[in-house]
Amino acid sequence: MSTLALHRAVLRDGTALPYAEAGYPGGTPVVMLHGYTDSWWTFEPVLRRLPTSLHGYAPTQRGHGDADKPPEGYLPEDFAADAVAFMDSVGIDRAVLVGGSSGGVQARIVAGRYPDRVAGLVLLGVPATLADKPAATGLWERVRRCEDPLDRSFAEEFASGMTEAPVGRGFLETVVEESLKAPARVWRETLRGLMETDLRATLAGILVPTLVVWGDKDPLLTREDQQTILDSVPGSRLIVYEGTGHAVYWESPERVVRDIAAFAHQVFPPRSG
16 A cells, blocks of 8 residues: 655645645656545545556645635636646646546646646546536536535535445545535535536547546446547547446546556656666
């Protein structure tokens, strides 16, 4: 198991983001971007299992967890700009970007706009779009009425729906605790940004190698949705995790690590000599 180290990065605009670091310092840089209401903790099962060939970074994004919570900046393009600023802050010139759930939206924005910074893109249960999904519309109807303090039972219901098979109770409780650190306005504005942005447009112009991972029991994303990504990103490849729900990296962290490591070796081979 890899050892985690916790740090804090200060972006050029002064926003402070906590981040977890794991793996081998000489390994391929892998930057993991979490999804809606999560924090770096959502990647803890993956970070703990990183091989020496990888050097993982998982920042908590603005407004979430223990990150700074500025009054604005919660559109997908804002989170994408933060991801690039984070890489600058910690000295990463080029990395494999891994996006979990909606974190894959900002990851693909970065890949499309800054291809020189991205060796490869891994999308773990990432939507092509949300506008056509009743589950997303239903979530918005509940979130837009949220007020502080957030209802813990709602956060628990939301988190528990991310997997098909049960995950460790302690892990899930921590995920819920982390989500409750985001104030109601961040829940609202982040989801509003995802719902109102043309997410299909963020698939345009991605030319870096792309791996798409999807659980076939995902209650939100269909095979057709994932096909939209494959049709939009030249040369992209799909791996289906049978019997797995939305958060494949919670349910099957060992397999996710293996697939990321194999992909990273292909797109960012180790230097010889």
